[in-house]
Amino acid sequence: MHYLPFKGDGLFHVDCDHKYSITCGIYYCTTTEGSRERAEAACKTIKETSGNQNVFVKIIDLSIMASVRKFAEDFTKEEKRLDILVNNAAVSGMKKTMTEEGLEYSYATNYLGPFLLTNLLLDLMKKTPNSRIVNVSSIVNMFGSVSFDTLNGEKYSIAGTYYDTKLLNIMFTKELARKLQGTSVTTSCLHPGSVRTELLRNIPVFVRVPFQIMGLLFFKTCEEGAQTTIYCAISEDLQGVSGHYYMDCKDYENTIWISKQAYDEGLCKKIWEVSERLTESK
Numbered sequence: 001m002h003y004l005p006f007k008g009d010g011l012f013h014v015d016c017d018h019k020y021s022i023t024c025g026i027y028y029c030t031t032t033e034g035s036r037e038r039a040e041a042a043c044k045t046i047k048e049t050s051g052n053q054n055v056f057v058k059i060i061d062l063s064i065m066a067s068v069r070k071f072a073e074d075f076t077k078e079e080k081r082l083d084i085l086v087n088n089a090a091v092s093g094m095k096k097t098m099t100e101e102g103l104e105y106s107y108a109t110n111y112l113g114p115f116l117l118t119n120l121l122l123d124l125m126k127k128t129p130n131s132r133i134v135n136v137s138s139i140v141n142m143f144g145s146v147s148f149d150t151l152n153g154e155k156y157s158i159a160g161t162y163y164d165t166k167l168l169n170i171m172f173t174k175e176l177a178r179k180l181q182g183t184s185v186t187t188s189c190l191h192p193g194s195v196r197t198e199l200l201r202n203i204p205v206f207v208r209v210p211f212q213i214m215g216l217l218f219f220k221t222c223e224e225g226a227q228t229t230i231y232c233a234i235s236e237d238l239q240g241v242s243g244h245y246y247m248d249c250k251d252y253e254n255t256i257w258i259s260k261q262a263y264d265e266g267l268c269k270k271i272w273e274v275s276e277r278l279t280e281s282k
């Protein structure tokens with residue numbers, strides 16, 4: 001049995017409605033008990049349309065490291081393998097907020113939570129042949145500018161923080177790929193395109209509405225937006241390829257669409273070390 005833990009209604013709901021769910025066990029991970037009802041409804045649809053009954057709802061709050069640890073602990077107790085991990089969840093447009101654990105909410109949700117989750121599931125993935133970790137980033141990583149001493153919101157702006165966390169997703173992928181050399185686990189990151197989802201729910205209405213109108217005309221549907229994630233998760237073209245960045249199901253390594261900082265190996269390494277300290281994972 002294969003498991004695909006993922007998150008969200010937007011881009012990933014669609015992936016699971018389709019044929020890939022037929023042979024896979026799927027964990028539909030949702031943020032809070034409040035979201036459970038929506039997640040259960042989505043699972044029901046997935047089960048009905050695919051015939052696959054191995055679909056489960058689990059609660060994980062990526063902004064809270066205790067929640068991430070609890071999820072990983074339960075998962076590793078219950079499961080013997082993990083083939084595909086998709087780190088898809090993110091927030092944007094949030095004001096600076098500190099969590100009860102002293103982490104900044106957007107950094108924790110978009111980057112530190114997925115960092116910790118991946119590390120906690122890594123032993124299981126190493127035991128699973130050719131497993132894959134897919135990190136959903138964004139083209140706006142190009143506008144990001146990160147430093148190892150600002151990973152907890154020390155430098156904060158509403159838009160800038162989203163850009164920075166999306167760059168961190170790429171830097172994480174690259175450092176992870178280096179650490180995974182010699183194993184059969186691979187990792188990749190991607191920009192899904194501009195997609196009609198709920199991602200802009202937290203930004204002011206006067207910015208959101210023009211985007212929504214533009215979205216109706218020009219943005220991808222969720223189904224279209226999910227394709228590059230699916231490609232990274234299952235395409236045979238990517239067998240053995242690790243650390244690369246994709247858009248529209250094509251390799252965009254070493255193009256202008258990635259910030260140069262992503263190629264600074266020293267910085268990626270240092271950011272990894274600080275992330276371990278912030279998430280208390282070492």
Ligand SMILES: NC(=O)c1ccc[n+]([C@@H]2O[C@H](COP(=O)([O-])OP(=O)(O)OC[C@H]3O[C@@H](n4cnc5c(N)ncnc54)[C@H](OP(=O)(O)O)[C@@H]3O)[C@@H](O)[C@H]2O)c1
Binds near residue numbers: 008009030087138196
């Ligand atoms: N939409 C685009 O145009 C676009 C463009 C580039 C990149 N992306 C990337 O695509 C990915 C998916 O975003 P989307 O567009 O599908 O947005 P979305 O519709 O807002 O979905 C994001 C999901 O993240 C979940 N989430 C938020 N906070 C969380 C937390 N603390 N713990 C666990 N889950 C949490 C939300 O869960 P709940 O519903 O339970 O709150 C939501 O379902 C993101 O990484 C985003 O950066 C999107």
